[in-house]
Amino acid sequence: MADAEKAALLEQIKAQGEVVRKCKTEKVPKEQVEEEVAKLLALKAQLGDDGPKKFVLKTPKGARDYNPEQMAIREGVFNKIIQCFKRHGAETIDTPVFELKETLTGKYGEDSKLIYDLADQGGELLSLRYDLTVPFARYLAMNKVTNIKRYHIAKVYRRDNPAMTRGRYREFYQCDFDIAGQYDAMLPDAECIRIVAEILDNLQIGDFVVKVNHRRLLDGMFAACGVPDEKFRSICSAVDKLDKTFWTDVRAEMVDEKGLDPASADKIGEYVRFQGGVEVVEMLMKDEALQKQPSAVEALKDMHLLLKYCELYGVLDKVLFDMSLARGLDYYTGVIYEAVLKGYSHQQSTANAEEQVGVGSVAGGGRYDGLVGMFDPKGKKVPCVGVSIGVERIFSIMEAKAQSSAVKIRTTETEVYIISAQKNLVEERLRLCSELWAADIKTEQSYKCNPKALDQFQYCENNGIPIAIIIGQSEIEKGVVKLRNVATREEREVRRTDMVQEIKKTLAGLTAVDTGLDGN
């Protein structure tokens, strides 16, 4: 490194050092301090001195590891969700984590800036998937699939500035269920709502409401309010902010930023206040301005039928028709949904509305009849409707629940631990393990040749292992083992030849091992 370069680098290090010191004294959030420290270490690493290399020990911004307790919770949540998808006859597919960059271009409106690109290392230009819907549409068009009911659980990537304390990340899971095919109105759409209700009920994370609206009703409303066609999308994305911002701010965005006539904005302001059940739909059906808009008439007819099907599916009490629901993504064309946990609504604390933004949203989706056609060389359409379960939010809630509960989460399923009561019995322990594994019994032992008896007993208790098999020289000579119930500390001798059978009987007799998560 040239001296001038080095001097410049040392200056940068000094400046960054001061940023870090300032962060620490001013008690900014831990996460931000870590980032500034990381920058400092990265600068120092460039010095390339010969000392032991300083690694920046962190995950990338907005990404996180899952430890075994978190994984146990995650597995429990996924199992319940998959069980529901399978109950509705869904198959599953998988797509690559990256797509050709152009596959994602023009699908996400204002959010496209959040797409992660891969570096151009020669070859194709690639981006990380932003959701699972666009890859699904690409899959359908590429494989000429015209009807399928599939779920897809995978990670997606958004270069957002996430508030991780509230369960929002740059890398996060989506759990999507979609029905593709040319079907009769509202039958698949209503099943999606039923699925959301089944899953949220089953996870027991509190009372919720599934808000529904219709993109063509929004379009009709915009037309009725005098919004010019070319402004529909941008005005729609302003309405989308109503769940997190006050009307006055949304109105300002429409009028000042997006150049909408103030009178039009005020008319929109009247409509977006409507919410309720079938009575609101019926009232809007009589609205003179809307009656002149074919798209609104059609959409209200859809809404009416959707609510009827929801009633037959026994979920009408969970559904709220809400004219202010817009959803940002460009590709929706029909019904749109959003499930919100009631306890987390931002209306709770209007003083701090920004902080509570959308915390309660745990599922969303809608109909997107045009997306597959964007990929088909002949523009052939495949109508689709689907929902995405916001599992990261659900994980956060379940983690908080687990932390406040006294029940320890088991992260393994070990049934038997082999204990040697004396020295020099490692070979016999290996033989026993081998036998139990062959019988499909989940078995562990110490990785030390001569472990202390107390350590072995404690391992069983700390890890919730129900049975210990204890051997000593005398047991080996007698051809028996001791079978210990770890919880009750009862012990009995069983013949070595009966061991597998006795263990299986004992396991069946014990209460199903509690993992702290029912149905796990």
Add this chain to the structure above:
Amino acid sequence: MADAEKAALLEQIKAQGEVVRKCKTEKVPKEQVEEEVAKLLALKAQLGDDGPKKFVLKTPKGARDYNPEQMAIREGVFNKIIQCFKRHGAETIDTPVFELKETLTGKYGEDSKLIYDLADQGGELLSLRYDLTVPFARYLAMNKVTNIKRYHIAKVYRRDNPAMTRGRYREFYQCDFDIAGQYDAMLPDAECIRIVAEILDNLQIGDFVVKVNHRRLLDGMFAACGVPDEKFRSICSAVDKLDKTFWTDVRAEMVDEKGLDPASADKIGEYVRFQGGVEVVEMLMKDEALQKQPSAVEALKDMHLLLKYCELYGVLDKVLFDMSLARGLDYYTGVIYEAVLKGYSHQQSTANAEEQVGVGSVAGGGRYDGLVGMFDPKGKKVPCVGVSIGVERIFSIMEAKAQSSAVKIRTTETEVYIISAQKNLVEERLRLCSELWAADIKTEQSYKCNPKALDQFQYCENNGIPIAIIIGQSEIEKGVVKLRNVATREEREVRRTDMVQEIKKTLAGLTAVDTGLDGN
């Protein structure tokens, strides 16, 4: 676009058009043709004409979608592997798909060039993970975990030029099991071999052998053959190619490219031919040149103990000590393994050795005692050993097996299909579905209001759905439904109030639904 630019672009398009034509006439592999066509379409897209946009409908090079049949196979394989990991008491963790670039730097030797970088869009420099081992070591150091037995199943990324027909991709799954902790010699190492044997036995993909060697034995051998210390790693990576190349080529690489003394190379050539069981280890223990190398003496002692433990674990017949096994990755420090399917060994067809390269390798791993220390600020070491199951290879074998079998793979688990025998019964069907879902019975129905009876019956047969519930106006009036066994076509009336109970009884009585994959 300026005219000059446009002219240049048109030139490029013309040239690329000729490349495509040439490809097509010369019958180059389909995959390559598709790539050249994609380049052509990308160039044409730059023209930005107003016609319908041409999309390049493909997944990125080296990546693929999984369709529902492939997913059913994948799920079956994963379930068996996870079952084995859990049988051995493992927990699971997850890490992000990308890491800070510097986390991966300096861990993969010559393979580092294959790492995918993300574009610099401001913020940290990131790379996609290359394996699960380095992120695991980063996780241990970052969280100060000193012992854990964990599995991790996730996708990894390598910018290789893969032969996809042979189950090699740029995006592929790894299934890793690792034991971290300061334990007694060879106890965790032997369990890893047992796990590989259990999994491969269980998957029934054919006879296999687990080759074992020891990095410190290789080091000792290199020293005994007069290889200078600083050449150990590069000579080791040459030896690593012995499973796919002839000795004469490897020798040439050592002598001509890497400047090794020909006499040293010839001595190595003698040693790497040794393979066998404990008798070979005992013979090498008496080898005068090796006896002078402390690392070789120590490694041979390890090998001897490892083979004894493998015998106690009942897997000695699957293990082959092989002095030519090297494994390329820089981080291994002790025992190394590689499981090879016997039917796929390249020795089968020496005429076409290049084509058969490593097709048989289905698992690999080893001990890496230094990797965690590379991340710890104080260099604190956590000894680790683990194996990685090559599931993509296994998927390919299972897919080929499924294709050649007559049994159709079920991709859903639907138990009941609701059929309406007449028109205008959609509402009743919705009620029935709702009731069955609430009883956790996997139920489907048509998404049409008035589907044809024949279509509904065929759907059941095509999808292997065991039970159909049939309703018509007369059934509704009588308060009954018809329960049909789809396979036998037997039908009987059951009271509507008994329906759930009757279905459950019938399902329990039917042979377990065959998914075409046992244990799925």
